[in-house]
Amino acid sequence: MINLNALPLVSLRSMNEVHIEEVYIINRLFENLNTDSDFETISQTLQNLLEHMQEHFSSEEKIMRELHYPSLQMHKADHDKVLNQARYAEIQWRNSKDEDELREYLEGDVVAWLDQHIKAMDTPMSDYVLEVSIK
Ligand SMILES: [Fe+2]
Secondary structure (H helix, E strand, C coil): CCCHHHCCCCCCHHHHHHHHHHHHHHHHHHHHHHCCCCHHHHHHHHHHHHHHHHHHHHHHHHHHHHCCCCCHHHHHHHHHHHHHHHHHHHHHHHHHCCHHHHHHHHHHHHHHHHHHHHHHHHHHHHHHHHHHHHC
């Protein structure tokens, strides 16, 4: 589970809101796994997470493109990497139905990634967006 109080916040509220939504979905997936939900329920939540990630990333990338953000390529590369991992994890889940494997993916990849990505990528992006929109 991700503790919402420990989620790093950026300067733009709209970005924080999207991150919080994503944490809700991640935590719902943890809850599904912890309460032995059935395959369809877990698959649906995992699907929701993938869709949310896709939308979340493409909306950030749209803003970065429009505002000619200098680190767009680096930021987008991190999004692409995580989206590929998530797609792979979903295929693995559907094939193996292995709850431990899915939990390992969430704990090992997603949780650490989100914290690190917000600090290293989203924070400077958010500050840049604020700065150019004031000008
Ligand atoms: Fe991002």
